[in-house]
Amino acid sequence: MPWAGSVPRGQDYVPDDLHNCDLHNCDLHAGDHTGGRELIQGVPVGRILGIPLRLDWSLGIIFWLLSWGLATGAFPDLAPGSSESTYWVAGAFTAALFLASLLTHEMSHSLVARSYGIEVDNITLWVFGGIATLRGEATEPRADFRIAIAGPLASLAIAVFCLGIAGALDLAGAPDLPITMAVWLGSINGMLAVFNLAPAAPLDGGRILRAWLWKRRGDRASAALSATRAGRFFGQVLIAAGLVQFLIGAGVGGLWLVFLGWFVMTAARGEETSVRIAHDLTGVRAGDVMTPEPVVAPATLTVAELLDDFVLQQRCSAFPLVEPDGEVSGLVTLTRLKSLSADARRTMAVRDVAWPLAQVPTATPSDPLVDLVARLGEAGDGRALVFDGTKLVGIISPTDVSRALQIAELRRRGEMRPR
Numbered sequence: 001m002p003w004a005g006s007v008p009r010g011q012d013y014v015p016d017d018l019h020n021c022d023l024h025n026c027d028l029h030a031g032d033h034t035g036g037r038e039l040i041q042g043v044p045v046g047r048i049l050g051i052p053l054r055l056d057w058s059l060g061i062i063f064w065l066l067s068w069g070l071a072t073g074a075f076p077d078l079a080p081g082s083s084e085s086t087y088w089v090a091g092a093f094t095a096a097l098f099l100a101s102l103l104t105h106e107m108s109h110s111l112v113a114r115s116y117g118i119e120v121d122n123i124t125l126w127v128f129g130g131i132a133t134l135r136g137e138a139t140e141p142r143a144d145f146r147i148a149i150a151g152p153l154a155s156l157a158i159a160v161f162c163l164g165i166a167g168a169l170d171l172a173g174a175p176d177l178p179i180t181m182a183v184w185l186g187s188i189n190g191m192l193a194v195f196n197l198a199p200a201a202p203l204d205g206g207r208i209l210r211a212w213l214w215k216r217r218g219d220r221a222s223a224a225l226s227a228t229r230a231g232r233f234f235g236q237v238l239i240a241a242g243l244v245q246f247l248i249g250a251g252v253g254g255l256w257l258v259f260l261g262w263f264v265m266t267a268a269r270g271e272e273t274s275v276r277i278a279h280d281l282t283g284v285r286a287g288d289v290m291t292p293e294p295v296v297a298p299a300t301l302t303v304a305e306l307l308d309d310f311v312l313q314q315r316c317s318a319f320p321l322v323e324p325d326g327e328v329s330g331l332v333t334l335t336r337l338k339s340l341s342a343d344a345r346r347t348m349a350v351r352d353v354a355w356p357l358a359q360v361p362t363a364t365p366s367d368p369l370v371d372l373v374a375r376l377g378e379a380g381d382g383r384a385l386v387f388d389g390t391k392l393v394g395i396i397s398p399t400d401v402s403r404a405l406q407i408a409e410l411r412r413r414g415e416m417r418p419r
């Protein structure tokens with residue numbers, strides 16, 4: 001993407017603090033562990049070539065700023081002589097084409113990723129451009145490189161195309177305004193391509209740097225750490241440049257750069273954390289960290305009965321539910337019960353307020369924990385159930401994951417410093 005690169009799903013899962021409770025599944029800090037993901041929401045608006053597209057409300061800001069800037073500044077200055085309404089129509093149309101070129105950039109990343117068998121969760125457009133969220137990672141440096149370079153190449157191709165159109169319009173003696181529109185689109189796409197090639201994660205150039213270091217060192221984690229460090233540095237440079245611009249009177253442009261720098265820095269830091277988590281959890285399996293034989297509750301209880309007979313007795317905040325035939329049908333967490341009225345608690349069955357089993361992340365004891373961690377934010381309030389065949393053998397809570405991470409960190413302290 002322009003600006004934020006592709007983000008493997010779940011990379012922003014950062015278990016927060018986590019206290020040192022190592023008692024079962026009884027952690028009282030349920031809540032949302034999806035870290036920075038809530039920063040970019042996005043409303044689903046459809047699919048393009050099978051890839052879900054989401055638009056964030058903040059996209060409206062950039063659309064408005066661009067339309068306004070072009071209609072009242074660039075276009076009247078560079079192509080004088082048209083009416084105010086013509087400039088506004090031209091400004092809005094050009095801004096819309098610009099957003100379409102952002103989408104093309106993201107689509108390029110996504111299609112190349114898909115050609116390597118990596119599923120694309122969605123493309124989201126927002127105030128800082130676009131983000132293609134992938135459901136996995138490249139398994140070798142060449143794929144990593146190709147997925148990353150595809151975006152800037154698309155932007156570059158759009159730039160050449162638009163400038164070509166501008167040249168042709170000029171030769172044909174077209175009016176100034178359409179030529180200016182084409183030149184502007186060509187230039188901004190060219191700048192996007194160059195900016196995104198900055199060797200700093202999470203920008204595309206950072207991915208390219210990662211792929212190159214990965215190939216040289218043969219170690220993806222170490223390569224990714226170097227790229228994220230470059231990203232943090234680059235973010236700081238952007239913030240400083242934005243502040244200087246703001247102070248010398250560039251106004252909104254300067255502030256936007258500060259926010260962009262802050263975003264790059266935050267994303268780089270988040271990625272660094274995920275790389276470390278993935279590295280630390282290498283070799284750790286779900287069965288190693290799960291709380292075995294969790295306390296289960298009958299699915300037929302009312303919420304009030306569950307509270308009286310289980311929650312108050314067991315000091316747990318999550319219970320797998322068991323149907324009369326012995327089958328596990330879901331997971332109920334205290335978070336799901338809190339919002340119910342006293343009346344509802346007396347009458348509702350717990351199975352009606354529980355997470356259905358189909359939504360709860362599950363694993364077998366031998367599954368790598370790191371794969372599961374990526375899915376913990378989806379449902380179940382950060383918990384996962386561990387099954388051996390059809391038999392429930394354990395539960396994993398954010399506390400269990402945190403404990404595993406802290407143990408791994410203690411084990412490696414001093415030895416996994418990036419080279």
Ligand SMILES: [Zn+2]
Nearest residue numbers: 001002151204
């Ligand atoms: Zn890109």
